[in-house]
Amino acid sequence: MSNSAAVKAPVTGPKLPPNATRLPQTQQLDALLTIIRDKETPRSDFIFYSDRIIRLLVEEGLNHLPTLEKTVMTPTGLPYKGVSFQGRICGVSILRAGEAMEAGLRECCRSVRIGKILIQRDEETAQPKLFYAKLPEDIAERWVLLLDPMLATGGSALRAIEVLIQHGVKPERILFLNLIASPEGLDNMYRNFPQVRVISGWVDEKLDEKSYIIPGLGDYGDRYYSG
Numbered sequence: 001m002s003n004s005a006a007v008k009a010p011v012t013g014p015k016l017p018p019n020a021t022r023l024p025q026t027q028q029l030d031a032l033l034t035i036i037r038d039k040e041t042p043r044s045d046f047i048f049y050s051d052r053i054i055r056l057l058v059e060e061g062l063n064h065l066p067t068l069e070k071t072v073m074t075p076t077g078l079p080y081k082g083v084s085f086q087g088r089i090c091g092v093s094i095l096r097a098g099e100a101m102e103a104g105l106r107e108c109c110r111s112v113r114i115g116k117i118l119i120q121r122d123e124e125t126a127q128p129k130l131f132y133a134k135l136p137e138d139i140a141e142r143w144v145l146l147l148d149p150m151l152a153t154g155g156s157a158l159r160a161i162e163v164l165i166q167h168g169v170k171p172e173r174i175l176f177l178n179l180i181a182s183p184e185g186l187d188n189m190y191r192n193f194p195q196v197r198v199i200s201g202w203v204d205e206k207l208d209e210k211s212y213i214i215p216g217l218g219d220y221g222d223r224y225y226s227g
């Protein structure tokens with residue numbers, strides 16, 4: 001019988017590096033992930049339930065932004081002392097799979113600017129190589145939500161972060177959002193960019209010999225775009 005408590009028993013997983021945050025490990029999140037991990041899940045459901053997790057990731061990312069005190073008048077004629085977001089944001093998706101996270105970001109942040117970076121393996125050097133980058137001109141003044149659904153080895157994300165830094169973005173203003181991370185990828189991110197915050201839905205067991213996350217969900221881009 002399943003445990004009906006809203007929050008699962010503490011997850012005994014790998015200890016996270018200090019720059020990494022995991023979404024609250026609730027039964028609901030686990031149920032959403034179970035649907036998208038299932039190889040029988042049809043493409044339309046994969047998209048729908050991934051989008052729900054992406055919204056949770058974006059909301060968690062927004063929790064890391066600074067705020068300023070702000071007082072408003074409510075319709076009751078009384079003031080409310082609250083806060084407003086300080087600073088502007090943009091999204092940057094790592095193509096191709098990261099593009100699948102753009103809709104979820106737009107649902108939370110209306111008319112958000114979104115840049116794109118394409119990184120592929122250089123066949124000569126076997127290293128991740130930048131093929132294309134289109135970023136907002138004022139990206140150096142913005143907080144950046146970097147989007148890639150699966151943090152496997154971290155090779156593409158590290159290269160993307162180098163590109164962002166070359167464009168003037170401060171590492172501490174980069175929030176890297178992913179649905180599933182590997183412990184190896186998280187360690188790699190922390191060793192190279194300890195100031196970049198990494199926000200993951202779940203941290204899986206490890207990478208296999210082909211650098212797929214296991215148990216994982218297979219190839220995210222294939223499942224999102226081809227079903």
Ligand code: URA
Nearest residue numbers: 150152212213219220
């Ligand atoms: N990219 C994916 O889509 N899946 C993995 O398991 C690793 C990288």
